[in-house]
Amino acid sequence: MNRSDINRAIREAAAFIEQMHFRLPPFALWTPEKWREVGQEADEIRECMLGWDVTDFGAGEFVRVGRTLFTLRNGRYGDPRYAKVYAEKAIYNPEGQRAPLHFHQSKMEDIINRGGGNILITLWRAGPDNTPAKEEFTLAVSGITRSISPGETVRITPGESICLPPRTIHQFWGEEGTGASLSGEVSSVCNDRTDNFFLDKLERFPPIEEDEAPFRLLCSEYPPAG
Secondary structure (H helix, E strand, C coil), X not given: CEHHHHHHHHHHHHHHHHHCCCCCCHHHHCCHHHHCCCCHHXXXXXXXXXXXXEECCCCCCCCCECXXXXXXXXXXXXXXHHCCCEEEEEEEECECCXXXXXXXXXXXXXXXXXXXXXXEEEEEEECCXXXXXXXXXXXXXCCEEEEECCCEEEEECCCCEEEECCCEEEEEEECCCCCCEEEEEEEECCCCCCCCEECCCCCCCCCCECCCCCCCCCCCCCCCCC
């Protein structure tokens, strides 16, 4: 993925998040130069991977397959310094841009439509072989238990949410024709390095082609404390 595409995505997402009157923490504005100056006081941000996260999952089609998000808070399993048992993300959803089909082995999450257009989410349960199971299942949509057919697409309008237990295969995106949306993710601790299971062979953190200088550092590339 090109650094220029990452820089553009962060600027676009930050402007939309501001338009939605959702405020990001001060470190969302830290420059690469600032990151070279901060010490161990920022280790929670570094080690829990808080901050900007832009990826095309190695697909090379960011407009169609990609994600721009900001991790606001997170814990770290097995590390008493970061004992939070929860995480929160803000996710920018341009119309039609999708993350690949995936599930999490341990993370439970609520996907919340915080404003803008509608969000569509396609769902299966993962079977014993980690492929989509053919059985119906139930999920809570805005607190209401609902029966879901395998492969069903559920519409989440602003203010609504859906709870995804572990091993729920999902893919969500901004519904075409309704405008960009801001989704929230409130979950148990998130480990993006080991708890993402993609149905296709993809990379959560693909290599970056440095075609221009970084505007902001991603959560996966902070320098150690100086």
